[in-house]
Amino acid sequence: MAGKHIVIQDMEKVFKTRSGDVQALTKVNLDIEASSFISIVGPSGCGKSTLMNLLAGLEAPTGGTIVMDDKVVKGSETGNAVVFQKDVLLEWRTVIENVLLPLELKNITWFDRKDKKTNRDMAKELLQMVGLEGFEDKYPFEMSGGMRQRVAICRGLIQNPTLLMMDEPFGALDALTREQMMYDLLKIYSKFKFTVIFITHSIEEAVFLSDRVIVMSPRPGSVLKDIKIELDRPRGINSRKDQRFIQYVDEIRSVFQSQGVLSEV
Amino acid sequence: MSNKMARSLSVVLTLLGLIALWELLCFVLEIPKYLLPTPTDILQRIFVDWAMLVRHSGVTLVEIFAGFGLSIVIGIPFAIVVVYSKYASQAFFPILIGLQCIPMVSLAPLLIVWFGFGMLSKVLIAFLISFFPILVNTIAGLKSMEKDMFMLSQSLRANSMQVFLYFRLPKALPSIFAGFKVGITLAVVGAVVAEFVSSERGLGYLQLVASSKLDVTLQFCVIVALAIIGLGLYNLVSILERMSIPWYKASRGGE
Ligand SMILES: Nc1ncnc2c1ncn2[C@@H]1O[C@H](COP(=O)(O)OP(=O)(O)O)[C@@H](O)[C@H]1O
Numbered sequence: 001m002a003g004k005h006i007v008i009q010d011m012e013k014v015f016k017t018r019s020g021d022v023q024a025l026t027k028v029n030l031d032i033e034a035s036s037f038i039s040i041v042g043p044s045g046c047g048k049s050t051l052m053n054l055l056a057g058l059e060a061p062t063g064g065t066i067v068m069d070d071k072v073v074k075g076s077e078t079g080n081a082v083v084f085q086k087d088v089l090l091e092w093r094t095v096i097e098n099v100l101l102p103l104e105l106k107n108i109t110w111f112d113r114k115d116k117k118t119n120r121d122m123a124k125e126l127l128q129m130v131g132l133e134g135f136e137d138k139y140p141f142e143m144s145g146g147m148r149q150r151v152a153i154c155r156g157l158i159q160n161p162t163l164l165m166m167d168e169p170f171g172a173l174d175a176l177t178r179e180q181m182m183y184d185l186l187k188i189y190s191k192f193k194f195t196v197i198f199i200t201h202s203i204e205e206a207v208f209l210s211d212r213v214i215v216m217s218p219r220p221g222s223v224l225k226d227i228k229i230e231l232d233r234p235r236g237i238n239s240r241k242d243q244r245f246i247q248y249v250d251e252i253r254s255v256f257q258s259q260g261v262l263s264e265v
Numbered sequence: 266m267s268n269k270m271a272r273s274l275s276v277v278l279t280l281l282g283l284i285a286l287w288e289l290l291c292f293v294l295e296i297p298k299y300l301l302p303t304p305t306d307i308l309q310r311i312f313v314d315w316a317m318l319v320r321h322s323g324v325t326l327v328e329i330f331a332g333f334g335l336s337i338v339i340g341i342p343f344a345i346v347v348v349y350s351k352y353a354s355q356a357f358f359p360i361l362i363g364l365q366c367i368p369m370v371s372l373a374p375l376l377i378v379w380f381g382f383g384m385l386s387k388v389l390i391a392f393l394i395s396f397f398p399i400l401v402n403t404i405a406g407l408k409s410m411e412k413d414m415f416m417l418s419q420s421l422r423a424n425s426m427q428v429f430l431y432f433r434l435p436k437a438l439p440s441i442f443a444g445f446k447v448g449i450t451l452a453v454v455g456a457v458v459a460e461f462v463s464s465e466r467g468l469g470y471l472q473l474v475a476s477s478k479l480d481v482t483l484q485f486c487v488i489v490a491l492a493i494i495g496l497g498l499y500n501l502v503s504i505l506e507r508m509s510i511p512w513y514k515a516s517r518g519g520e
Pocket residue numbers: 015016017022023024042043044045046047048049050051219
């Protein structure tokens with residue numbers, strides 16, 4: 001379908017710093033199916049953001065290759081959309097102008113679109129989908145954290161991505177908003193069916209959302225465990241009560257325990 | 266909104282009260298007019314010498330506008346060069362910061378030797394004194410783009426022109442306007458001080474003439490004119506700021 005197939009081979013990333021080399025990632029190998037939802041969990045500092053930046057072409061790996069749909073990644077590829085941990089909205093643009101930014105930068109106009117919907121209509125539709133109708137002409141400073149992150153997601157979606165990458169997008173939100181955002185994200189995913197790479201440090205969040213959860217080791221980061229999540233879709237509040245949900249969460253938690261990332265007193 | 270009106274009303278009332286107090290003290294303490302005129306004396310004199318005051322204010326205003334305008338026209342492109350060129354930022358910028366420490370008004374006598382008693386030397390002083398705050402603030406603003414925002418621009422595949430126009434420049438606007446506000450205030454100082462040094466027209470000239478004739482009332486008239494010009498120009502810049510960056514003040518909860 002409309003998602004990218006990604007193959008990561010022996011990927012490495014070493015940062016050269018004044019106090020010596022920092023090996024952020026070591027020998028990462030992954031094969032991510034087209035249109036699947038993958039979560040990456042790992043302790044803080046294990047290289048999750050680095051991994052995403054490499055996939056997004058924002059930084060170059062120091063070893064190995066990334067191949068998307070049989071093409072080696074060199075820089076930021078079309079079809080990729082990134083949602084960062086901070087919403088990075090442009091304070092000087094209204095909500096709808098923020099959503100339209102990617103199209104403006106690419107000079108995409110109405111007649112370039114297959115659906116022949118004006119860009120504004122498209123943006124409005126996306127905002128409506130995340131519950132922000134009526135907020136089009138507000139400035140970011142007038143919005144709460146959750147609302148701002150929704151705008152950032154719309155800014156990703158308007159690019160009609162085939163790969164959506166999100167780096168702890170809900171990290172700064174309160175628990176309730178966070179849960180609502182998960183339901184919204186699943187709704188969006190079922191509609192667009194792109195490939196999603198979702199970075200989080202919440203085990204429950206990863207299990208709830210994903211087809212597969214990749215557990216990373218502490219730095220230097222590498223794939224510690226690759227767990228297929230066989231919970232039925234569409235998922236909702238009841239999925240959390242599913243016995244398998246609880247088992248998956250336990251399984252991942254015990255991986256962290258065995259690594260010394262989680263320990264009881 | 267009504268809160269704001271109440272606040273400005275209290276300012277106006279306090280000001281009127283202070284002026285009334287001044288009037289009263291002059292009367293009660295019998296302060297002679299040649300030392301401190303009363304507000305009504307000053308007001309009366311403004312009416313009498315209205316045409317002359319306006320003429321000299323016009324000259325000074327032109328000098329201020331020309332000097333300030335020159336700072337913008339030269340300062341902003343210069344800041345862009347400093348931000349984008351490694352050489353300019355490494356070699357030029359420290360020199361500029363050093364130059365900034367020279368009190369620019371001390372150059373006035375020299376510039377008058379070079380460029381004559383006319384307007385040009387005053388414009389240049391107004392320019393020199395308002396140039397540095399505009400330059401330095403613009404540079405700081407253009408450098409204020411965070412790494413996150415740069416990453417976003419790269420993920421959206423923006424070219425370097427777009428990074429400048431869509432991200433860097435708007436991000437710099439609050440800082441640029443802060444520079445304008447300092448710059449316009451200093452441009453007034455520059456023009457008047459340059460007129461003190463040597464001139465045939467302008468409010469600084471009028472001030473000197475009044476001083477030599479021990480005409481304290483006229484001196485006060487000049488001060489009033491300068492206060493109006495200073496406040497007016499500052500507010501003009503503030504209004505322009507609010508119009509061009511409505512998202513800024515409000516996002517910080519107003520002043
Ligand atoms: N630009 C950089 N320069 C040097 N070291 C870096 C840089 N970016 C990340 N690192 C280091 O790489 C490691 C992984 O960082 P990061 O990918 O941000 O981790 P995570 O997102 O999992 O918390 C950390 O130890 C971090 O200090």
